Amino acid sequence: MAMGIKAPDAPRGGRHSTPAAPLGRRVFLQAGLSAAAGVTLSCTTGPAGGTWRFFTPDQAHTVDAICERLIPADQDPGAREAGAVNYIDIQLSKRFKKHRRVYQQGIEAVDTASRQKFARPFVALTSEQQIEVLNTVEENSPAFFDLIVAHARQGFYGDPRHGGNRNRVSWKMLGLPFPPVRGREHYKG
Amino acid sequence: MALKHVDAVIVGAGAGGGVVAKELATAGLSVVLLERGHWYSAADCRKDDLYNQRTQVLGARFGPGEERDPRVLVDDRGREMLVSPSDGGYSNNAACVGGGTFSYGAMAWRYMEQDFRMRSTYGAVEGSTLDDWPIGYPDLEPYYEKVEWEMGVSGDDSNNPFKAPRRKPLPMPPLAPNREHQVLQPAAKRLGLHPFDIPMLRNTVPYNGRRACMRCRWCVGFACELSARTGTHNTVIPTALATGNCELRTGCMTREILLDNRARATGVAYFDGRDRLQQQPADLVIVCGGAIESARLLLNTTHRLFPAGLGNRNDWVGRNLQSHSYAGATGLFDFDTYDDLGPGASIAISDYNHGNPGLAGGAMLANEFIRLPYQFMAQVPAWVPQWGKEHKDFVRNAYRRTIVLMGPVQEMPLFDARIRLDPKVKDYWGIPVARLSGGRHPHTIEIGRFIAGKAEAWLKEAGAVQTWKRTPPKSLSGGQHQAGTCRMGNDPKTSVVDRDCRIHDMDNVYVIDASVHPTNGGFNPGLTILANAYRASEALVKTWKTSKARS
Numbered sequence: 001m002a003m004g005i006k007a008p009d010a011p012r013g014g015r016h017s018t019p020a021a022p023l024g025r026r027v028f029l030q031a032g033l034s035a036a037a038g039v040t041l042s043c044t045t046g047p048a049g050g051t052w053r054f055f056t057p058d059q060a061h062t063v064d065a066i067c068e069r070l071i072p073a074d075q076d077p078g079a080r081e082a083g084a085v086n087y088i089d090i091q092l093s094k095r096f097k098k099h100r101r102v103y104q105q106g107i108e109a110v111d112t113a114s115r116q117k118f119a120r121p122f123v124a125l126t127s128e129q130q131i132e133v134l135n136t137v138e139e140n141s142p143a144f145f146d147l148i149v150a151h152a153r154q155g156f157y158g159d160p161r162h163g164g165n166r167n168r169v170s171w172k173m174l175g176l177p178f179p180p181v182r183g184r185e186h187y188k189g
Numbered sequence: 190m191a192l193k194h195v196d197a198v199i200v201g202a203g204a205g206g207g208v209v210a211k212e213l214a215t216a217g218l219s220v221v222l223l224e225r226g227h228w229y230s231a232a233d234c235r236k237d238d239l240y241n242q243r244t245q246v247l248g249a250r251f252g253p254g255e256e257r258d259p260r261v262l263v264d265d266r267g268r269e270m271l272v273s274p275s276d277g278g279y280s281n282n283a284a285c286v287g288g289g290t291f292s293y294g295a296m297a298w299r300y301m302e303q304d305f306r307m308r309s310t311y312g313a314v315e316g317s318t319l320d321d322w323p324i325g326y327p328d329l330e331p332y333y334e335k336v337e338w339e340m341g342v343s344g345d346d347s348n349n350p351f352k353a354p355r356r357k358p359l360p361m362p363p364l365a366p367n368r369e370h371q372v373l374q375p376a377a378k379r380l381g382l383h384p385f386d387i388p389m390l391r392n393t394v395p396y397n398g399r400r401a402c403m404r405c406r407w408c409v410g411f412a413c414e415l416s417a418r419t420g421t422h423n424t425v426i427p428t429a430l431a432t433g434n435c436e437l438r439t440g441c442m443t444r445e446i447l448l449d450n451r452a453r454a455t456g457v458a459y460f461d462g463r464d465r466l467q468q469q470p471a472d473l474v475i476v477c478g479g480a481i482e483s484a485r486l487l488l489n490t491t492h493r494l495f496p497a498g499l500g501n502r503n504d505w506v507g508r509n510l511q512s513h514s515y516a517g518a519t520g521l522f523d524f525d526t527y528d529d530l531g532p533g534a535s536i537a538i539s540d541y542n543h544g545n546p547g548l549a550g551g552a553m554l555a556n557e558f559i560r561l562p563y564q565f566m567a568q569v570p571a572w573v574p575q576w577g578k579e580h581k582d583f584v585r586n587a588y589r590r591t592i593v594l595m596g597p598v599q600e601m602p603l604f605d606a607r608i609r610l611d612p613k614v615k616d617y618w619g620i621p622v623a624r625l626s627g628g629r630h631p632h633t634i635e636i637g638r639f640i641a642g643k644a645e646a647w648l649k650e651a652g653a654v655q656t657w658k659r660t661p662p663k664s665l666s667g668g669q670h671q672a673g674t675c676r677m678g679n680d681p682k683t684s685v686v687d688r689d690c691r692i693h694d695m696d697n698v699y700v701i702d703a704s705v706h707p708t709n710g711g712f713n714p715g716l717t718i719l720a721n722a723y724r725a726s727e728a729l730v731k732t733w734k735t736s737k738a739r740s
């Protein structure tokens with residue numbers, strides 16, 4: 001029996017990999033997914049060296065810096081080391097397409113605020129200055145701010161398969177046992 | 190093009206439709222079971238914390254898809270929003286074989302005697318359409334037992350003095366208590382409460398040829414890797430198919446019920462998995478799409494005799510949309526409460542379901558399912574800064590040291606909490622979509638505050654060093670426990686279906702899902718939907734056989 005539409009899976013794919021119809025959007029999405037898998041790998045050296053799917057390199061730098069302030073490194077890694085920006089970039093090219101405009105305007109608002117306050121782009125500011133800018137942005141662009149807070153959390157605390165939480169850094173921080181499925185060994189063999 | 194005629198066509202293969210399919214097919218009726226979603230299996234458990242049925246930030250894993258099934262939500266200020274399944278206001282329930290029972294947490298509650306007699310117990314509540322069910326607990330009791338033994342329920346409510354009488358105990362023991370349970374149990378006793386093990390549609394020992402729960406953390410919202418959690422997809426639906434009398438067609442979106450000149454149903458029209466419009470002729474049409482989609486289908490079925498939709502002569506279809514208003518509290522402890530033993534939810538009390546001074550009802554209270562790290566974000570209290578070092582510190586320190594108690598507050602139904610058809614927006618197939626509007630009754634919120642206070646007191650007694658409450662918002666309540674939109678009643682003027690779930694004035698169209706609940710209990714509704722489906726199916730088969738014998 002023909003299956004109707006099915007939400008696109010992550011690169012590994014699922015059982016229902018060949019839909020009958022209609023194909024247009026789905027083929028496009030699948031092409032995007034293979035590309036996404038590539039980015040996940042190419043970005044492991046950090047945003048500067050990667051190929052971005054949605055962001056320009058400058059935008060990626062800025063988003064990476066914002067995320068790091070939202071979830072900063074301390075005795076444990078922060079959003080930068082987890083690759084939260086990588087997660088956001090990948091999702092903006094598929095699930096989060098509807099948020100593209102908000103991101104573009106939001107990133108611009110961050111840089112405008114940075115230049116007005118400190119005459120430098122956001123990425124060039126000190127941590128304290130960045131926090132000050134973000135306080136302003138939280139006040140003036142709440143839609144963008146709420147969104148990026150949620151997405152940074154997803155990219156930090158969520159499953160690594162989506163491009164964030166590199167090396168499960170947040171799960172290690174929380175002491176979450178790994179491998180993630182207890183009990184399975186009872187049923188092996 | 191018309192397909193081969195069958196005795197019965199069932200729209201929706203969830204909790205209600207699955208049971209009906211099995212009962213009809215085993216009674217010898219030929220059945221077509223239509224499901225708009227897919228049939229997933231244990232192999233579809235991807236353990237993805239951002240893409241499942243509980244956390245839908247990357248979509249609703251078990252349907253519906255994001256693109257084809259929009260709805261319109263009207264908020265309390267009259268603003269219209271186009272919403273997708275993963276948006277909060279959409280009130281999504283899974284669209285797949287098994288419906289909600291495929292990925293739910295599987296609590297298997299019997300409602301209490303008062304839950305069927307809310308109006309008689311509490312009198313009229315101003316502004317609410319609160320009413321009694323046309324059936325009582327004794328009418329449903331044998332069918333509760335049937336679900337518990339036929340599908341398989343574990344747990345132990347023998348320590349619950351408030352429960353309605355049962356003839357047989359549950360067939361399976363509860364899981365061994367997790368750490369939260371061990372902390373909460375003595376505290377409840379000290380408070381004079383009556384804690385017990387939550388009944389669950391979950392194998393704790395091998396049962397019905399399926400294995401026992403392995404206690405992983407990927408439970409509610411996920412496919413069960415072992416198929417140890419029980420839904421209609423791994424019980425009654427396979428049984429129905431094994432009779433040879435039932436055909437399941439997935440990926441099929443029903444457009445309308447077909448009616449002849451005298452408004453007698455002759456079948457349904459649906460779009461198959463290749464978007465071809467099909468007609469399935471049948472003597473009986475049984476609508477089991479869940480409270481929003483069932484009402485939508487009736488409203489999309491018009492006729493000279495039913496210009497405002499099937500069964501809607503008195504404007505009751507789509508009204509009284511209700512669910513549960515979850516209320517409770519989170520407690521922070523100075524020792525680890527997390528032990529990674531799924532499913533997490535384990536201990537409950539029923540002390541506050543009824544008999545609360547000045548309140549028309551209440552809720553059971555139970556500890557929550559395991560919170561995965563991203564889900565834990567929702568537990569961070571409002572006084573913690575939402576970003577920066579303080580937030581991270583809080584999460585790091587609190588993640589393994591919290592207990593969450595929540596209760597599904599029984600809601601006061603509102604006539605204006607409703608679904609209509611949107612006049613403009615249509616879905617992928619060109620079918621008018623559901624337009625949701627209305628809010629919550631203030632008394633529901635008042636009960637929620639009371640329940641949250643009781644949760645907080647229990648956590649404090651258990652040693653919580655800090656607690657914070659969660660109370661229900663004013664916005665429309667729907668979601669997975671959606672109910673009430675095709676009320677069951679004796680009076681056709683104030684209800685949609687009769688006590689046998691047959692639409693008033695219709696010979697051969699039934700609604701068998703939570704749509705028919707006049708009120709929704711202070712408990713998760715799954716077991717009641719299943720039990721009522723067994724009950725209504727039995728009556729349906731009896732009527733069918735009598736009419737066949739006559740003709």
